[in-house]
Amino acid sequence: MAARFFLCLGTLLALSAGFMAASAARKADAGKLTLYTTRESKADFEQIKKFSEETGIRVDIVSGKFPELVQRLEAEKNAPKADLFMTADGGLLDLVKQKGLLQPVTDKTILDQTPSALRDADGHWIGLTTRARVIVYAKDRVNPDQLSTYENLADPKWKGRLVMRPGSALYNVSLLASLIELDGEDAAAQWVQGVSANFARAPEGNDRRQAKDIAAGKGDVTLMNTYYLGRMLNSADKAEQEAARKVGVFFPNQDAAGTHINICGIGVVNKTPNRQAAEQLIAYLTDAPAQSALSAGNYEYPVNPKAEKAAFLEALGSFKAQAIDFSVLNAHREKAKILLSQGGWT
């Protein structure tokens, strides 16, 4: 009898603990959303504000670094405080999906206005904007006819002429992850060694710094994300504008697998009670007017083909993009980091 009593008590305690956890979860509130984002983008915030004005749905934005926000999502897994999560990099978006922190988007409007290649196969995240990692060169010292592929940057003809951001930067890690997928691990490892052998100086600085160093004659060729050049050309800082005007953009691998692109995306947090309102915001942000505004403000490519590209991107012309699934950027991330470090791109 005594043993049975304790068993019942145990069940009771478990039940009440479950009840307490359930009561800690938020109640559905169709009038209020919380977004966790790693992006500090004025254009993003403006479009979200417009959404609130048009729908009456308030959006609380919590900005933070990726590891910190993912840690929060994990801690709140059973009673999420966020309804949506936004970040850049298809590999990181896939990582958040694999952790079980997102749920599929099924809204037909969203699926209709976003190409399937620019969202997760299961709808766990939806692309908002993309960017290309292009070859940037000194207009007065490099003839673009000399340029062709990422792979060709490992050719000894570029010895002492490349300036690069460190290999630990995610943009380079994801680029290499794509090359591991397309060329294989051995070729990717050799490529890193070849590129490293051509450095004009040790890798340092952010993407903008590379353009500035080329403008200053410290090297002739680098890799950059397209939007940084758009920002530099429109910068309030005259020196940045001048540096950007001295460099040219080349889309590599056009006769091969295409130029490496990456993506900024948004997903609905698993177990949110406000799924419908969350999808409403994604539908708004992927509709053509918001997409055109995001492109104009961020110098990123819209995902919605009906949207207008920023004038800067229009001027660069169209290009063939890599057609790989963004999940491979997650699958090969750790290997890519190792190859970059072992190959001297540090």
Ligand SMILES: [Fe+2]
């Ligand atoms: Fe960036």
